[in-house]
Amino acid sequence: MxxxxxxxxxxxxxxxxxxxxxxxxxxxxxxxxxxxxxxxxxxxxxxxxxxxxxxxxxxxxxxxxxxxxxxxxxxxxxxxxxxxxxxxxxxxxxxxxxxxxxxxxxxxxxxxxxxxxxxxxxxxxxxxxxxxxxxxxxxxxxxDINDNAPEFINEPYVSSIPEMCPTGTTVIQVTATDADDPMFGNNAKLIYSILEGEPYFSVEPKTGIIVTSWPNMDREARETYLVVVQVKDMLGLTGGYSATTTVTISLMDVNDNGPTFQHNLYTFAISESAPVGTTLGRIMADDGDVGLNAKMNYSLEDLEESSTFTIQTDPDTQEGIVILAQPLDYETKRRFVIAVEAINENIDTRFMSAYEFRDRTTIKITVTNVDEPPIFYETPYNWKVLESAQIGTQVGTVYAKDTDTTNNAIRYSILKSSDTRQMFKIDPSNGTVYVANLLDRETAAWYNLTINARENSDEQLSSSVSLRITLLDINDNVPTLSQDYQPYVCEDTQAGELIELISATDADDPVDGHHFYFSMIPDKHINPNFTIRDNQVLSTLMLAVRKYKTLRQEKMATQELETVEFSEKILSFAIPNTESTQTVPLRHPRRRERKLCREEVTTSIRMSLRHSHLIGPEDTVFQQFIMDRLAEADEDPYVPPFDCMHTYTFEGTGSVTGSLSSLESAIFDPCMIQTHDAGPHLLPLSPWLGAAADETSF
Known part of the structure; x- marks a missing residue:
């Protein structure tokens, strides 16, 4: 390189x-x-x-x-x-x-x-x-250059604080952002301030935290505050951008107010006829608080010591509802004065020294009169009167009164549907009831009348009461035989034998039961062959009293007794103070002439009880059957003694006498005396099974 x-x-x-x-x-x-x-x-x-x-x-x-x-x-x-x-x-x-x-x-x-x-x-x-x-x-x-304004986030801002809170209480924090470069210059350096809301609130310039700056803010005076907050960039220098937001601040209620009645006296009126449970009206104590802090209870303090009224709290409106708890009577009490107290349910102890959380007032209740119908002093009425009471006899007096202050006159009447036969009448002015028709207990034993009482007023109010009149019985009815007796007797009937049981009835109402006395009427036409004995119950006995000759022997000795067999015998029976007579015919069935006479044999069978509904001349077939059997027995020399051919019948439905064998009974059997201790099954017949020798005839 x-x-x-x-x-x-x-x-x-x-x-x-x-x-x-x-x-x-x-x-x-x-x-x-x-x-x-x-x-x-x-x-x-x-x-x-x-x-x-x-x-x-x-x-x-x-x-x-x-x-x-x-x-x-x-x-x-x-x-x-x-x-x-x-x-x-x-x-x-x-x-x-x-x-x-x-x-x-x-x-x-x-x-x-x-x-x-x-x-x-x-x-x-x-x-x-x-x-x-x-x-x-x-x-x-x-x-970066300052080309963006700050913006508030998380809007809208809404907050609430308790009323009466101290100064410096934190309300809410507002936050704004700036899109400019926070690391370069002051373009994104923000600062907060309040435009509206002072002096109640203030804001911390760098953090945006809003706090209270006014002590003891009262919700009842002002509940909501709108605070306007401004934010500016460039630390608020001239040429920067800004933004605003509104914060809604509400004061939450605390129980710093007690109930207060607006009036010292409340008045109500109620009719005396109002039913229990009727609402007289509502009263309300004002409470500046809301929600649970405004809940209150009402109570009554009856200054006259009665519990005629009660008060309840309406859970929705917090009103006191005055309710009738007992019936009213204008004539008894016309005015009530009652004290009412209202007290908060929830009391904040922080404010007890500054506020009283109860209040009192007075309510005055006036009872209005209602015209009421007459009132009977007794209900129902129960009277008694003899059935022999004459027309015009006073039975009793009903009494009704108008309890209203007007005290109108009363007129009385008997409801026609309750006395269709008009057996009684009433004095319309004083309520006295009289007999208006002849009474008969055996026709109607009691009467149930309805008595009306009506006021002599424009409204003509009326009321009614039940009157029961019971008729007391007197002995005004003679006894009568229980049925039409037509007894039959055989010609061979022995002296002392029971022929018929006779009973009687009486339409009167006995207190201790009827006591009848039976006897033959002394009359020259009465045949001395028969007698009657009272057995101390409702039945009597008709007896043959000839001891030494049977009816058959009488017929063989003389022909004058032929008519006796069909003659009528007159019976007399009575209870105290009453007496009646009735005829009872005596008959015996015809039989064929016997071809063979049997020697006299002393019989050991003494009862020959027959009832007309079992043997009678109307029953031809049964009568002929008996005649044939008797003829065969008379003509047969080998038949048993006479006492074997006896007819028995029932004493009556439900009889407790039991069964009695004729073959085991003897006239002079010494054991017969024991029937006096035989108990209820044989006691009614015991006098007739061993006492034939003591019978007497008329």
């Missing part, structure tokens, strides 16, 4: 005031001086190479213009060397004169888009195409 020459880039930068412009000027004289120096160095045989310095080009520099030159020591000015430029922006932004090596800027540069460019320079021999100098790299750096 003895003959190596150096490629020089001669760069002259003319700095204009403010770095607003500049030119690179390479003069001929300077070129000659530089060439001489290079030649001198070549004689000194110093190793040569590319020596580059950065080329600075101001952004936004007007174009086109020359910004520098490439030069080789071998360039003698004969244009044998060709200069070539390659790299970023070559041929488009940067152009080179291949003969002189001059570099030209063809476009405006923007440092914010690209701050520098890297290019490569070559010098070759035009003839041989061989490089005169090796390829070398150099940088063109775009120099």
């Amino acid at each position: 003895d003959n190596c020459s150096a490629l020089h880039v001669l760069l002259m930068i003319s700095i204009m005031p403010g770095w607003l412009g500049g030119d690179f000027i390479i003069s001929k004289k300077q070129h000659e001086i530089r060439s001489s120096e290079i030649s001198r160095r070549s004689h000194l045989r110093v190793r040569r190479g590319w020596i580059w310095s950065q080329i600075f080009v101001e952004e936004e520099d007007p174009t086109p213009r020359k910004i520098g030159q490439l030069k080789s020591d071998y360039d003698t000015g004969d244009f044998t060397i060709k200069y070539i430029l390659s790299g970023e922006g070559a041929s488009e932004i940067f152009k080179i004169d291949e003969y002189t090596g001059d570099i030209y800027l063809s476009q405006r540069l923007d440092r914010e888009l690209k701050p520098f460019y890297i290019l490569q320079a070559q010098a070759i021999n035009r003839s041989s195409k061989q490089p005169v100098e090796p390829e070398s790299e150099f940088i063109i750096k775009v120099q």
